[in-house]
Amino acid sequence: MELTGKTALVTGSTGGIGRETALLLASAGASVVVSGRDAERGARTVQSITEQGGRARFIAADLTDLDSLRGLAEAAGDVDILVNNAAVFPGAPTTDQDVASFDSTLATNIRAPYFLTAALVPAMIAKGAGSIVNISTMATRIGMPGLSVYSATKAALESLTRTWAAEFSPAGVRVNTVAPGPTRTDMVLSTMGEDGAAQVGKTTLLGRVAAPREIAEVVLFLASDRAAYITGATIAADAGRTAV
Numbered sequence: 001m002e003l004t005g006k007t008a009l010v011t012g013s014t015g016g017i018g019r020e021t022a023l024l025l026a027s028a029g030a031s032v033v034v035s036g037r038d039a040e041r042g043a044r045t046v047q048s049i050t051e052q053g054g055r056a057r058f059i060a061a062d063l064t065d066l067d068s069l070r071g072l073a074e075a076a077g078d079v080d081i082l083v084n085n086a087a088v089f090p091g092a093p094t095t096d097q098d099v100a101s102f103d104s105t106l107a108t109n110i111r112a113p114y115f116l117t118a119a120l121v122p123a124m125i126a127k128g129a130g131s132i133v134n135i136s137t138m139a140t141r142i143g144m145p146g147l148s149v150y151s152a153t154k155a156a157l158e159s160l161t162r163t164w165a166a167e168f169s170p171a172g173v174r175v176n177t178v179a180p181g182p183t184r185t186d187m188v189l190s191t192m193g194e195d196g197a198a199q200v201g202k203t204t205l206l207g208r209v210a211a212p213r214e215i216a217e218v219v220l221f222l223a224s225d226r227a228a229y230i231t232g233a234t235i236a237a238d239a240g241r242t243a244v
């Protein structure tokens with residue numbers, strides 16, 4: 001299996017795209033560190049991985065808390081693949097945005113991947129190999145009302161992808177981003193409902209929302225040696241929504 005012998009840390013793998021990514025990386029042979037705040041949902045991801053014959057353990061962390069983040073980095077140990085997936089999506093028109101939600105969105109979506117990457121990349125550099133995959137969104141390329149803070153944090157993550165590629169890739173560490181379109185996760189269903197999700201799906205060229213697995217497949221590709229010549233890239237997995 002192509003990821004045998006590798007350790008992968010997937011943030012926000014207690015549900016949604018992160019959970020599917022953890023399952024897929026494990027089925028490709030990686031030993032997966034599942035993380036998030038909810039230990040019960042984390043245990044369910046680990047159980048699904050072990051039931052399919054894979055290896056995984058759960059480490060609880062609240063990524064808005066820098067001590068918790070450092071604890072995660074320490075407990076995860078030597079990591080070959082880091083997927084910066086955890087995020088929050090509070091929607092508000094700019095004129096109604098409250099400062100607390102602004103700050104916590106920046107802390108989760110930007111400060112956390114920044115300092116987690118900074119903590120884990122030195123070991124990758126020392127080994128001369130590693131793959132970091134950041135998860136952004138199609139909303140970095142198209143204006144979507146109510147998503148100002150969210151899309152700005154994700155645009156920053158795409159920028160960090162290029163900076164980190166410049167800093168780390170000469171030492172053998174690849175850094176890329178997957179920018180998903182509307183994907184059928186609990187977060188989407190709870191905020192938009194089935195009908196709302198279907199409506200956003202209809203705005204894509206394929207006319208539907210993605211299954212989380214379809215996004216996870218792109219992450220697996222970028223994490224694997226099949227993407228050995230790709231770094232600093234942002235790959236749209238949005239059914240063409242940002243292509244036209």
Ligand SMILES: NC(=O)c1ccc[n+]([C@@H]2O[C@H](COP(=O)([O-])OP(=O)(O)OC[C@H]3O[C@@H](n4cnc5c(N)ncnc54)[C@H](OP(=O)(O)O)[C@@H]3O)[C@@H](O)[C@H]2O)c1
Pocket residue numbers: 011012013014015016017018035036037038039041061062063064084085086087088108135136137138179180181182183184185186187188
């Ligand atoms: N779904 C979509 O349509 C869509 C579209 C474009 C981009 N994306 C991106 O895809 C990624 C996953 O989205 P999703 O839809 O799968 O979301 P989701 O179902 O809401 O999952 C988000 C994950 O992040 C974790 N998380 C949130 N805050 C955290 C914190 N403070 N500390 C640690 N973990 C935290 C959650 O775990 P706990 O609750 O256990 O903490 C959960 O596992 C995100 O980066 C999102 O921006 C999603």
